[in-house]
Amino acid sequence: MRKRNLKFIPTIFLFSFLIAFPSFAQPHITVGIQDSIQQEILGQIVGTYLEEKGFKVKYKMSLSNSSLYSALTKKEVDLAWQDPASVWFLKFLRTDILSSKKLYKEVKELEENKGLLWFKIANLENQYVPVMQRKKSEKLEITTISELADCVRKDEKKIRVVMSSEFFFRPDCYFDLKQIYGFSFYRPNVRLISSTIGFGLLSGDQVDVVFAFSTDPPIEKLNLIKLKDDKKALKSYCMGIVIREEIMDRFSDLSSLVEKLIRISPATSEIARLNLKVYNGVSSKEVAREYLREKGLIDIKRE
Numbered sequence: 001m002r003k004r005n006l007k008f009i010p011t012i013f014l015f016s017f018l019i020a021f022p023s024f025a026q027p028h029i030t031v032g033i034q035d036s037i038q039q040e041i042l043g044q045i046v047g048t049y050l051e052e053k054g055f056k057v058k059y060k061m062s063l064s065n066s067s068l069y070s071a072l073t074k075k076e077v078d079l080a081w082q083d084p085a086s087v088w089f090l091k092f093l094r095t096d097i098l099s100s101k102k103l104y105k106e107v108k109e110l111e112e113n114k115g116l117l118w119f120k121i122a123n124l125e126n127q128y129v130p131v132m133q134r135k136k137s138e139k140l141e142i143t144t145i146s147e148l149a150d151c152v153r154k155d156e157k158k159i160r161v162v163m164s165s166e167f168f169f170r171p172d173c174y175f176d177l178k179q180i181y182g183f184s185f186y187r188p189n190v191r192l193i194s195s196t197i198g199f200g201l202l203s204g205d206q207v208d209v210v211f212a213f214s215t216d217p218p219i220e221k222l223n224l225i226k227l228k229d230d231k232k233a234l235k236s237y238c239m240g241i242v243i244r245e246e247i248m249d250r251f252s253d254l255s256s257l258v259e260k261l262i263r264i265s266p267a268t269s270e271i272a273r274l275n276l277k278v279y280n281g282v283s284s285k286e287v288a289r290e291y292l293r294e295k296g297l298i299d300i301k302r303e
Contacts, residue, residue, distance in 0.1 A: 085126070
Protein backbone atom coordinates (compact mmCIF):
# COMPACT_ATOMS: atom_id res chain seq x y z
CA MET A 1 0.00 0.00 0.00
CA ARG A 2 2.81 2.36 0.87
CA LYS A 3 4.55 1.71 -2.45
CA ARG A 4 1.39 2.51 -4.43
CA ASN A 5 1.06 5.91 -2.71
CA LEU A 6 4.60 6.79 -3.73
CA LYS A 7 3.55 6.60 -7.39
CA PHE A 8 1.35 9.63 -6.91
CA ILE A 9 4.08 11.85 -5.45
CA PRO A 10 5.63 12.96 -8.81
CA THR A 11 2.16 13.80 -10.20
CA ILE A 12 1.17 15.77 -7.11
CA PHE A 13 4.51 17.59 -7.11
CA LEU A 14 4.18 18.53 -10.78
CA PHE A 15 0.62 19.78 -10.29
CA SER A 16 1.69 21.92 -7.31
CA PHE A 17 4.65 23.26 -9.29
CA LEU A 18 2.44 24.37 -12.17
CA ILE A 19 0.05 26.14 -9.81
CA ALA A 20 2.90 27.93 -8.08
CA PHE A 21 4.57 28.85 -11.38
CA PRO A 22 1.78 29.26 -13.99
CA SER A 23 4.17 30.75 -16.57
CA PHE A 24 5.38 27.22 -17.26
CA ALA A 25 1.81 26.12 -18.00
CA GLN A 26 0.84 29.00 -20.29
CA PRO A 27 3.03 31.37 -22.34
CA HIS A 28 2.96 34.97 -21.10
CA ILE A 29 3.24 38.10 -23.27
CA THR A 30 3.12 41.72 -22.09
CA VAL A 31 1.85 44.13 -24.74
CA GLY A 32 2.87 47.78 -24.41
CA ILE A 33 0.24 50.35 -25.43
CA GLN A 34 0.85 54.06 -25.88
CA ASP A 35 -1.63 56.67 -24.70
CA SER A 36 -3.99 57.05 -27.66
CA ILE A 37 -7.17 55.44 -28.98
CA GLN A 38 -5.34 54.18 -32.06
CA GLN A 39 -2.55 52.52 -30.08
CA GLU A 40 -5.11 50.99 -27.73
CA ILE A 41 -6.97 49.39 -30.65
CA LEU A 42 -3.79 48.10 -32.29
CA GLY A 43 -2.56 46.69 -28.98
CA GLN A 44 -5.90 44.98 -28.36
CA ILE A 45 -5.87 43.46 -31.87
CA VAL A 46 -2.51 41.84 -31.12
CA GLY A 47 -3.34 40.86 -27.56
CA THR A 48 -6.79 39.45 -28.34
CA TYR A 49 -5.45 37.31 -31.18
CA LEU A 50 -2.63 35.94 -29.01
CA GLU A 51 -5.16 35.17 -26.26
CA GLU A 52 -7.15 33.16 -28.78
CA LYS A 53 -3.97 31.23 -29.57
CA GLY A 54 -3.36 30.24 -25.97
CA PHE A 55 -1.16 33.06 -24.66
CA LYS A 56 -1.80 34.78 -21.36
CA VAL A 57 -1.60 38.46 -22.26
CA LYS A 58 -0.99 41.39 -19.96
CA TYR A 59 -1.30 45.01 -21.06
CA LYS A 60 0.91 47.88 -19.93
CA MET A 61 -1.23 50.90 -20.77
CA SER A 62 -0.95 54.66 -21.30
CA LEU A 63 2.75 54.72 -22.13
CA SER A 64 4.57 57.70 -23.65
CA ASN A 65 7.21 57.20 -26.33
CA SER A 66 10.02 57.41 -23.79
CA SER A 67 8.34 55.13 -21.24
CA LEU A 68 7.70 52.53 -23.94
CA TYR A 69 11.39 52.58 -24.96
CA SER A 70 12.30 52.13 -21.30
CA ALA A 71 9.78 49.34 -20.72
CA LEU A 72 11.11 47.36 -23.69
CA THR A 73 14.69 47.81 -22.47
CA LYS A 74 13.81 46.79 -18.91
CA LYS A 75 11.85 43.76 -20.18
CA GLU A 76 8.61 45.10 -18.71
CA VAL A 77 7.07 44.96 -22.19
CA ASP A 78 7.57 42.18 -24.73
CA LEU A 79 5.74 43.47 -27.80
CA ALA A 80 4.37 46.80 -29.03
CA TRP A 81 3.21 48.77 -32.03
CA GLN A 82 5.60 51.63 -32.76
CA ASP A 83 6.10 54.53 -35.11
CA PRO A 84 9.68 54.14 -36.37
CA ALA A 85 9.93 57.89 -36.97
CA SER A 86 9.55 58.52 -33.23
CA VAL A 87 12.26 55.93 -32.54
CA TRP A 88 14.56 57.46 -35.15
CA PHE A 89 14.22 61.09 -34.07
CA LEU A 90 13.53 60.81 -30.34
CA LYS A 91 15.23 57.61 -29.17
CA PHE A 92 18.31 57.64 -31.39
CA LEU A 93 18.30 61.44 -31.84
CA ARG A 94 18.93 61.20 -35.57
CA THR A 95 18.31 64.27 -37.69
CA ASP A 96 18.35 62.77 -41.20
CA ILE A 97 14.97 63.05 -42.90
CA LEU A 98 14.55 59.83 -44.88
CA SER A 99 11.81 58.23 -46.95
CA SER A 100 9.37 56.07 -45.00
CA LYS A 101 10.77 52.71 -46.16
CA LYS A 102 14.40 53.80 -45.80
CA LEU A 103 13.78 55.08 -42.27
CA TYR A 104 12.00 51.83 -41.35
CA LYS A 105 14.98 49.80 -42.60
CA GLU A 106 17.46 51.94 -40.66
CA VAL A 107 15.46 51.72 -37.43
CA LYS A 108 15.07 47.97 -37.85
CA GLU A 109 18.85 47.57 -38.06
CA LEU A 110 19.53 49.88 -35.09
CA GLU A 111 16.98 48.14 -32.89
CA GLU A 112 18.21 44.65 -33.78
CA ASN A 113 21.54 45.54 -32.12
CA LYS A 114 19.55 46.16 -28.93
CA GLY A 115 17.70 42.84 -29.03
CA LEU A 116 14.50 44.29 -30.51
CA LEU A 117 13.12 42.79 -33.71
CA TRP A 118 10.85 44.68 -36.12
CA PHE A 119 8.49 42.73 -38.36
CA LYS A 120 7.55 43.62 -41.92
CA ILE A 121 5.96 47.00 -42.58
CA ALA A 122 2.27 47.10 -41.63
CA ASN A 123 -0.54 48.55 -43.75
CA LEU A 124 -1.00 51.61 -41.55
CA GLU A 125 0.81 54.94 -41.92
CA ASN A 126 1.03 57.86 -39.49
CA GLN A 127 0.97 61.46 -40.68
CA TYR A 128 0.50 64.80 -38.96
CA VAL A 129 -2.05 67.24 -40.42
CA PRO A 130 -3.15 70.75 -39.37
CA VAL A 131 -6.91 70.98 -38.79
CA MET A 132 -9.32 73.89 -38.31
CA GLN A 133 -13.01 74.44 -37.67
CA ARG A 134 -14.76 74.81 -41.01
CA LYS A 135 -16.36 78.13 -40.11
CA LYS A 136 -12.95 79.56 -39.12
CA SER A 137 -11.36 78.15 -42.27
CA GLU A 138 -14.04 79.81 -44.40
CA LYS A 139 -13.84 83.09 -42.50
CA LEU A 140 -10.05 83.37 -42.90
CA GLU A 141 -10.06 81.76 -46.37
CA ILE A 142 -7.52 79.14 -45.31
CA THR A 143 -7.68 75.68 -46.89
CA THR A 144 -3.95 75.03 -47.43
CA ILE A 145 -0.79 75.39 -45.36
CA SER A 146 0.45 78.01 -47.84
CA GLU A 147 -2.63 80.13 -47.11
CA LEU A 148 -2.08 79.57 -43.38
CA ALA A 149 1.52 80.75 -43.79
CA ASP A 150 0.37 83.87 -45.66
CA CYS A 151 -2.09 84.69 -42.87
CA VAL A 152 0.62 84.34 -40.20
CA ARG A 153 3.07 86.48 -42.15
CA LYS A 154 0.47 89.27 -42.41
CA ASP A 155 -0.36 89.13 -38.68
CA GLU A 156 1.73 86.71 -36.63
CA LYS A 157 -0.46 87.10 -33.53
CA LYS A 158 -3.68 86.19 -35.32
CA ILE A 159 -3.36 82.39 -35.30
CA ARG A 160 -3.38 80.36 -32.06
CA VAL A 161 -1.95 76.88 -32.36
CA VAL A 162 -1.79 73.53 -30.54
CA MET A 163 0.92 70.97 -31.26
CA SER A 164 2.53 68.18 -29.28
CA SER A 165 6.03 68.54 -27.87
CA GLU A 166 7.09 65.79 -30.26
CA PHE A 167 5.82 67.75 -33.26
CA PHE A 168 7.52 70.91 -32.00
CA PHE A 169 10.95 69.32 -31.50
CA ARG A 170 11.20 66.74 -34.29
CA PRO A 171 13.28 68.00 -37.24
CA ASP A 172 10.85 66.51 -39.76
CA CYS A 173 7.80 68.25 -38.24
CA TYR A 174 7.57 71.90 -37.17
CA PHE A 175 11.19 72.69 -38.02
CA ASP A 176 10.82 71.31 -41.55
CA LEU A 177 7.42 72.97 -41.95
CA LYS A 178 8.94 76.38 -41.15
CA GLN A 179 11.79 75.86 -43.60
CA ILE A 180 9.62 74.71 -46.50
CA TYR A 181 6.80 77.25 -46.08
CA GLY A 182 8.96 80.14 -44.87
CA PHE A 183 7.06 81.15 -41.74
CA SER A 184 6.79 80.47 -38.00
CA PHE A 185 3.99 80.89 -35.50
CA TYR A 186 4.14 83.58 -32.83
CA ARG A 187 5.67 81.59 -29.96
CA PRO A 188 3.33 82.85 -27.17
CA ASN A 189 0.43 81.60 -29.33
CA VAL A 190 1.79 78.03 -29.50
CA ARG A 191 0.58 75.58 -26.85
CA LEU A 192 2.62 72.37 -26.48
CA ILE A 193 -0.12 70.00 -25.36
CA SER A 194 -1.76 66.85 -26.68
CA SER A 195 -4.14 67.00 -29.62
CA THR A 196 -6.81 65.46 -27.35
CA ILE A 197 -6.83 68.64 -25.26
CA GLY A 198 -6.33 70.70 -28.40
CA PHE A 199 -9.56 69.46 -29.97
CA GLY A 200 -11.47 70.66 -26.91
CA LEU A 201 -9.86 74.09 -27.17
CA LEU A 202 -10.62 74.16 -30.89
CA SER A 203 -14.30 73.40 -30.24
CA GLY A 204 -14.39 76.23 -27.71
CA ASP A 205 -12.78 78.63 -30.20
CA GLN A 206 -9.79 79.07 -27.89
CA VAL A 207 -7.32 78.04 -30.60
CA ASP A 208 -7.44 78.17 -34.39
CA VAL A 209 -5.23 75.28 -35.57
CA VAL A 210 -4.40 71.87 -34.11
CA PHE A 211 -1.66 69.63 -35.48
CA ALA A 212 -2.97 66.09 -35.09
CA PHE A 213 -2.66 62.67 -36.68
CA SER A 214 -4.79 62.30 -39.79
CA THR A 215 -6.68 59.35 -38.23
CA ASP A 216 -7.64 61.11 -34.97
CA PRO A 217 -11.41 60.53 -34.54
CA PRO A 218 -12.40 64.09 -33.50
CA ILE A 219 -11.50 65.26 -37.02
CA GLU A 220 -14.51 63.44 -38.46
CA LYS A 221 -16.67 63.68 -35.35
CA LEU A 222 -16.32 67.48 -35.18
CA ASN A 223 -16.41 67.90 -38.98
CA LEU A 224 -13.04 69.63 -39.02
CA ILE A 225 -11.17 70.53 -42.16
CA LYS A 226 -7.69 69.19 -42.87
CA LEU A 227 -5.51 71.87 -44.43
CA LYS A 228 -3.88 70.66 -47.62
CA ASP A 229 -0.12 70.25 -47.36
CA ASP A 230 0.42 71.73 -50.82
CA LYS A 231 4.23 71.63 -50.55
CA LYS A 232 4.27 68.14 -48.99
CA ALA A 233 6.28 69.13 -45.95
CA LEU A 234 4.75 66.67 -43.48
CA LYS A 235 5.94 63.12 -44.05
CA SER A 236 3.91 59.94 -43.83
CA TYR A 237 5.59 57.02 -42.03
CA CYS A 238 4.91 53.29 -41.95
CA MET A 239 4.01 51.63 -38.65
CA GLY A 240 5.33 48.33 -37.34
CA ILE A 241 5.36 45.76 -34.56
CA VAL A 242 8.50 45.37 -32.46
CA ILE A 243 9.19 42.42 -30.16
CA ARG A 244 12.01 41.46 -27.84
CA GLU A 245 14.31 38.88 -29.45
CA GLU A 246 14.37 36.86 -26.22
CA ILE A 247 10.59 36.36 -26.44
CA MET A 248 10.82 35.33 -30.09
CA ASP A 249 13.38 32.67 -29.18
CA ARG A 250 11.23 31.42 -26.30
CA PHE A 251 8.03 30.90 -28.31
CA SER A 252 8.68 29.32 -31.71
CA ASP A 253 5.14 29.89 -33.06
CA LEU A 254 4.97 33.58 -32.13
CA SER A 255 6.65 34.82 -35.30
CA SER A 256 4.09 33.24 -37.65
CA LEU A 257 1.21 34.55 -35.53
CA VAL A 258 2.48 38.13 -35.60
CA GLU A 259 3.16 37.90 -39.33
CA LYS A 260 -0.52 37.02 -39.86
CA LEU A 261 -1.49 40.11 -37.88
CA ILE A 262 0.80 42.28 -39.98
CA ARG A 263 -0.82 41.02 -43.18
CA ILE A 264 -4.33 41.90 -41.98
CA SER A 265 -3.32 45.06 -40.09
CA PRO A 266 -5.70 47.99 -40.64
CA ALA A 267 -4.96 50.40 -43.45
CA THR A 268 -5.08 54.12 -42.67
CA SER A 269 -8.74 54.48 -43.72
CA GLU A 270 -9.70 51.40 -41.69
CA ILE A 271 -8.01 52.54 -38.48
CA ALA A 272 -9.77 55.90 -38.78
CA ARG A 273 -13.10 54.02 -38.81
CA LEU A 274 -12.09 51.90 -35.80
CA ASN A 275 -10.83 54.95 -33.90
CA LEU A 276 -14.19 56.65 -34.36
CA LYS A 277 -16.02 53.61 -32.94
CA VAL A 278 -13.98 53.74 -29.74
CA TYR A 279 -14.32 57.53 -29.58
CA ASN A 280 -18.10 57.02 -29.72
CA GLY A 281 -18.03 54.68 -26.73
CA VAL A 282 -17.40 51.13 -27.98
CA SER A 283 -14.64 49.38 -26.00
CA SER A 284 -11.31 48.89 -27.76
CA LYS A 285 -11.47 45.17 -26.87
CA GLU A 286 -14.82 44.79 -28.60
CA VAL A 287 -13.62 46.71 -31.65
CA ALA A 288 -10.50 44.52 -31.84
CA ARG A 289 -12.50 41.29 -31.60
CA GLU A 290 -14.91 42.43 -34.30
CA TYR A 291 -12.02 43.39 -36.56
CA LEU A 292 -10.36 39.99 -36.08
CA ARG A 293 -13.68 38.28 -36.89
CA GLU A 294 -14.01 40.34 -40.08
CA LYS A 295 -10.53 39.25 -41.13
CA GLY A 296 -11.16 35.59 -40.34
CA LEU A 297 -8.60 35.27 -37.55
CA ILE A 298 -11.15 34.48 -34.86
CA ASP A 299 -13.47 31.50 -35.28
CA ILE A 300 -16.97 32.78 -34.60
CA LYS A 301 -18.08 29.32 -33.44
CA ARG A 302 -15.59 29.49 -30.58
CA GLU A 303 -16.95 32.81 -29.32
